[in-house]
Amino acid sequence: METKSLIGTLNKKGQKYVDPNYLFFEAPREASFMTGSEVIKEAIRRASVDLMVAYPITPQSEAAALIGELYAEGYVADYMRGESEFAVMSQCAGGAFGGARVFTTTAGPGTLRAFENFPMWVGARLPIQVIVTCRGINSPLSIQPDTLEMYFLLGTGMLVWHAETAQDFYDWILKGYIVAEQPDVHLPIAVCCDGFFVTHTKDTVMLTPPDMCLPPYDPYRSPVVCMDMESPPVRMMRDPFVMKSNYISYMTHASWQQETRAACERSRKHTVALIGDLIETEDLDAEILIVASGTAVAQGREAIRLLADEGIKVGLVKIKSLRPFPYHEIREATKNAKWIFIPEFNIIGWLAQEIKACIPNNERVIAGPHVAGGMTMPPEVIVERIQKTLGLLKGSILAGRGS
Amino acid sequence: MEERYRVLAGPEAYLPPAAACMGIVLPDPGQAHIEGRIVPEEEAMEHVARKFLEAKVPIIYPGPLVLWNWNEKAAQKAKAIKILADTIPARIIPMPDYRPKYPKINPEVEINPNHPNLTIWHNKNDVCMFVGVHCHLANLSLKIIRAGTSCYTIAMCAQAGHEDAMVSFRDATAEKIMRLAEWVSKLKNGGIPQETVSGDGRHQKHS
Numbered sequence: 001m002e003t004k005s006l007i008g009t010l011n012k013k014g015q016k017y018v019d020p021n022y023l024f025f026e027a028p029r030e031a032s033f034m035t036g037s038e039v040i041k042e043a044i045r046r047a048s049v050d051l052m053v054a055y056p057i058t059p060q061s062e063a064a065a066l067i068g069e070l071y072a073e074g075y076v077a078d079y080m081r082g083e084s085e086f087a088v089m090s091q092c093a094g095g096a097f098g099g100a101r102v103f104t105t106t107a108g109p110g111t112l113r114a115f116e117n118f119p120m121w122v123g124a125r126l127p128i129q130v131i132v133t134c135r136g137i138n139s140p141l142s143i144q145p146d147t148l149e150m151y152f153l154l155g156t157g158m159l160v161w162h163a164e165t166a167q168d169f170y171d172w173i174l175k176g177y178i179v180a181e182q183p184d185v186h187l188p189i190a191v192c193c194d195g196f197f198v199t200h201t202k203d204t205v206m207l208t209p210p211d212m213c214l215p216p217y218d219p220y221r222s223p224v225v226c227m228d229m230e231s232p233p234v235r236m237m238r239d240p241f242v243m244k245s246n247y248i249s250y251m252t253h254a255s256w257q258q259e260t261r262a263a264c265e266r267s268r269k270h271t272v273a274l275i276g277d278l279i280e281t282e283d284l285d286a287e288i289l290i291v292a293s294g295t296a297v298a299q300g301r302e303a304i305r306l307l308a309d310e311g312i313k314v315g316l317v318k319i320k321s322l323r324p325f326p327y328h329e330i331r332e333a334t335k336n337a338k339w340i341f342i343p344e345f346n347i348i349g350w351l352a353q354e355i356k357a358c359i360p361n362n363e364r365v366i367a368g369p370h371v372a373g374g375m376t377m378p379p380e381v382i383v384e385r386i387q388k389t390l391g392l393l394k395g396s397i398l399a400g401r402g403s
Numbered sequence: 404m405e406e407r408y409r410v411l412a413g414p415e416a417y418l419p420p421a422a423a424c425m426g427i428v429l430p431d432p433g434q435a436h437i438e439g440r441i442v443p444e445e446e447a448m449e450h451v452a453r454k455f456l457e458a459k460v461p462i463i464y465p466g467p468l469v470l471w472n473w474n475e476k477a478a479q480k481a482k483a484i485k486i487l488a489d490t491i492p493a494r495i496i497p498m499p500d501y502r503p504k505y506p507k508i509n510p511e512v513e514i515n516p517n518h519p520n521l522t523i524w525h526n527k528n529d530v531c532m533f534v535g536v537h538c539h540l541a542n543l544s545l546k547i548i549r550a551g552t553s554c555y556t557i558a559m560c561a562q563a564g565h566e567d568a569m570v571s572f573r574d575a576t577a578e579k580i581m582r583l584a585e586w587v588s589k590l591k592n593g594g595i596p597q598e599t600v601s602g603d604g605r606h607q608k609h610s
Contacts, residue, residue, distance in 0.1 A: 125539055183538055184429060184563035221562065223538035225467075225501070251547060252517045254418055259542045262423035262566065269428065 006215055013074050015213040020178045023214065024274060029206035036199040039166045040131060041066035043173035046213045050077045050100035053088045057110040058143040059195035060133040064105050085110040089117030096126035099219030099226050101177065107195055108135035111149045121188040122157035122260045125224045127180040128188045129173065133195040136373050144374020145194045147294060151350040157260045159189040159267055160323040162293040166203040169193055174214060175274040183221040185267040187260065194295035194345055264324050271321055278326035279319050281333050286315035288386060289337040291355060293319040296343045302379035307386065314386065327358045339389060340365045343382050347372040410439045410569050413549045421546060422566035429564045435572045436564065444572065451557050451570050452586035458530035461493035464514050468561065469535030470497055483580035484534060490584045496522060501540050516540040523552045534559040534575065542567045
C-alpha cells in the first residue's frame, strides 16, 4: 500500500507539508518567549494531528485547552473531551486504530487512571503521542511536580522521553511522531516533563515557521492491519486468541510482547538521527558525575557551576530517552567516574535503580538527592550531597530552611 | 568478551529472545542482513538463491499484502513471486489472513502467524521465505519458527526488514523479487559453488 506524497502541497489552513528533516534541521526558526503549555500548542499546530482527546487535570489542563483553540482554528481535525482519563486513552486507541494521528495530554493520577490503555496501545502498535506533565500521584493530594508516574510508564513498552526544557519539548513532540510512526517502530510515545517547572514557566523557544507542518500519518505503513475485527490486534480484545490453554498460545503472546520490545529497541537509530544520542554529556573526564533526566538536569547544571566556583570539577550526563534506555551509552560515559550522583524528583529513585542495574561497580552510584511532593530541588542540595559524600562538609547548610 | 548474537536456524530455545533485543540492527537501504550481519543486498541475493537450491522442501509464504489485488504493485509482486517459485522450484503456501484458526489450521493449505510451526513441521519445510506479511505478524512468526523448528527463514520485506529472519531484505519490490529469481536461475545454470562459514559468521565460497 503506497500513498501519494503530499510534501510541497498545502493543507486546508494553507500550511505547507514539508519533509520532516527540512522542518527540523533547515527551516528558519524564530525566537519566542512562552510557557511550556504554549509550546505544546505551537508544536501541535505544526504536527498535522487528526485527533486530540482532552480531559482536565493539573498541570496539563492549560495545554489541553489550548489545543481546543487549535481545533477551533482548524489546525486539528477533531477534538473531544473524554469522560475520564481511561476513556480518553481508549478513545485515542479508537482513533489510532482507524488510521488517525492522535495526540493527548495527561498528568499524575490521570496517568494512573488511564493506565490499562498504555500497554494495550503498545500491543496494538498504535503510534499515539501522550504528553505527561508529571505531578504527584499519591494521597495526600499534591498537584505539584513529582516524577513517580514515569516509573510506571517504563514497563509498558512505550517510548518514553524526558524533556529538560521547553525547547526539548517543542522539538521532541514533532520528532516524536516521526520516530513513533516508523513501520519498524510504530509504538506509542510518552514525551514527559516535570509539571509546572516546564509547563508553567516561560522560556525562549526557537520555533519553526507556522506555515509549515509535518506530512500526515500514513496508516498503510503500519506493521499491523489498520482496523479489522477479525484479525489481531483488534481480535485480541473481543476473543483473545492467546487465551487458549496450550503452549503455543502462550508462546504467541510472549512473542507478541517480545516484538513490541524489539520495536522499542529499533527506535534507537531513528531517535539518534533526530534528537542526537540518547544522552548528552559534559566533562566526562571528571571523577564526579551527575546523571539525571528532566528538570533534575537543569538543577544539576547549576550545582556544577557552584561546585566549579569551589574548585570541584563535576561532569554531567543528561538522559533524554528512558525507553529505549541508553545502557551502553551510560556504561561508556560513567566508566571513569568514581562517584555518580543521581538527583531525582521522586522518592523512590527509579533512575538510580536503572543506572545501578547497567553499570559495573555500582557502589559508585549515590542515589540522590531526592525531593518529592512538589518540593523544589535547589542546586545547593545537590552541592551539599556531593560535598558530604566527599567528606568536605559536616552538618547541613540547608536543614534550617523554612523554619 | 561476549560473543555476538547470530540469528540461526533453530530449534533455539523454549522462548528465544527477539533478535533486536540482542543487538541485531536492521539494514539500511541497499543492504540486507545474513544471520544478523549487515551485507550488500547482492551478497544476500546470492546467499538466498543458494539456500533455496540446496533446500529439500523450499516454501514461499505470501501474506495478505501480496495475495490480494489491492493495487497494481501488489499484482506485480504476486506475479514475480510466482516466477520465483517456478524457478526454484518451491511450493507456495499462503498466509491469507491473520485470524486465529480453531481448533486447528490445515497445514497442507495455509500458514498462520500465531502457530506457523505447525505448517513448517507438517511439510518438513527446511527453507522458507515470507513476503507480503505485515511486519509485526512476520516477526511473530519468524521468532516462533526459530524457537521450535530447524527451518531457515528469509524475509522479503517491503518496509525496513526483519531481524528475526536468518536473512532479510528490505524495500521489496517486484523488481527485487525478479532479481532474486535471476540469481536462482544463474546459480542453477552455473552449478552451485560450495559455501563454508568462518568463525565470525562470514560465508565463503569455494569452487
